[in-house]
Amino acid sequence: MVAAALLFGTAAAFAPSPQTMARSRLFAAKQEPHGGSLVNLYLEEDAAKEAEIASCESTIEVTERQSCDIELICNGGFSPLTGFMDEESYKSVVESMRLPDGLLFSLPVVMDTDDESIGVGAKILLKQGDLPIATMEVSSKYEPDKPLECKQLYGTASLEHPGTQMVAWERGKYYLGGKLVGLNKPVREFPCESPAEVRERMPDGVDVVAFQCRNPVHRAHYELFTRALDAPNVAEDGVVLVHPTCGPTQPGDIPGNVRYKTYEVLKEETANPRVFWAYLPYSMHMAGPREAIQHMMIRKNFGCTHFIIGRDMAGCKSSIDGEDFYGAYEAQDFALDNGPMLGVDAVPSLNLVYTSEKGYITADEAKEDGLDALKLSGTKFRAMLRAGDEIPEWFAFKSVVEVLRQAA
Structure with a gap:
């Protein structure tokens, strides 16, 4: 046995290198990188x-x-x-x-x-x-x-x-x-995996639906990205990659390190095997339709085949009159037009509302059934947080609320 090991080597000697395994995982993914190959400029030695x-x-x-x-x-x-x-x-x-x-x-x-x-x-x-x-x-x-x-x-x-x-x-x-x-990855308060590392964690050959956000994930968001797996253009074995941007955004947004903590507690609380989480060191431009395409392209490099386009995606308001710079569905329409050129399928987000009778349903369903949607504005939510008021569970996860209270 010893002689055989010396002659032929051990099993470990013939095991594929981490680089080879990463390449294998890359080719196992359904989505090819933008431009055909995944860039890696880091020196190792x-x-x-x-x-x-x-x-x-x-x-x-x-x-x-x-x-x-x-x-x-x-x-x-x-x-x-x-x-x-x-x-x-x-x-x-x-x-x-x-x-x-x-x-x-x-x-x-x-x-x-x-x-x-x-x-x-x-x-x-x-x-x-x-x-x-x-x-x-x-x-x-x-x-x-x-x-x-x-x-x-x-x-x-x-x-x-x-x-x-x-x-x-x-x-x-x-x-x-x-x-x-x-030379070295920047040091951050949240871990940011490379596209190759995220691809290694994804199941082989399945649809991967990306969800982009720059704010804490509340109940409506969770319903939105989990129901996206039922979209007609997503295969039955598809998974979701929740991929928040944790870099600079616009003034007034919750700091990245706080957002990261909310995502971590929610990941633990929900423990959904079809939902994967990763964090993106990306600097927001608030460029509406153009930024929707940029987000799709980046997630393509991370192995995603589909991308959820929300209402007002990457949108912002005038600092003077409060008017929106972009139409509510402008980013969705732009992504639907340009997504095929990227090789990424756009999944328009559902307009979900919460009703006491049926929980989360689409706004159209609520209207057809004559049901009143419960509403809580972001401004009211922040005021309730500061005042220590109880936040309704239909709106926000308790674990997320606790993190936001500690950071307030």
Whole structure:
């Protein structure tokens, strides 16, 4: 037996490597990555990382938004991108929602700076605090047309829109394009798996329905994404991936670390075998229809075949008059039109209401049956939280309410 082991090796010696297993799981998924292959820019060897760091001539300490973009470029969430967009790619995406090769891509991914000294050819170390997370070789430096960018992306150049505020006030004078090399994942208060890691956890060859959110999940949301598995375009063995964005959103939203805690307690409370959870280090733009397409594309890279499009998805209101920037079904219609080009099926969200007689049903059913829907606005809910009032269980899960009370 010993001689045989020496001659032929042990079973462990012939076991597939983690990289091979990851590739096998990737090919077992029903959904191929956007552009055909999943990008992974991370170096694994410490010596290679040290050499890459030593080759840099300057350093930029990145913002939280920039760190989200860097992570999604390096881990393949933004496949097929291998770096920040150069001027040609930026203009193409802004003006036509396409990369220069014609591939659908709805929002530009750019690195901004006010540093006049950085030029084309520079090698920059990108750091999150003291942690080196990537290097960037600058191939393009340009002054963007910010009013046109906002008009095309957000449908307005008004500073009433949080996306235009971000472009105008947060981003620097110049955009930098160039390839990245990944060094270390940014450190966050919530664990963010790569597309390859999420794909490894999904069942083989089944429909995967993605649910995007940026707020705590309440009862209506849970009913919405579990009932999506009964949609006529979803196979019977399908599963749901609840994939909240935990990066920066718009002012007034609940902080990402608090949202993460609500998701964790709900995952434990519901323990639904057909519901998977993962967290996305994504910076929201509140770009409505265009952002719906960006979310679909990202989830395609995470292995999802379907995507739930909610009413007012990624929408926002004027900071002056409170009017919506987008129509209630604008994102849904846009996703239904463009989803086939992505290879992702849109699943329009049901307009669910709660009735004391039948629980959650569609608004149309409630109207047909003459039933009154119980309502609780977000403003009223937050006031009840602050006052310590009892929150009705038809509206919110007790575990989620408890986390929100502790954070208030």
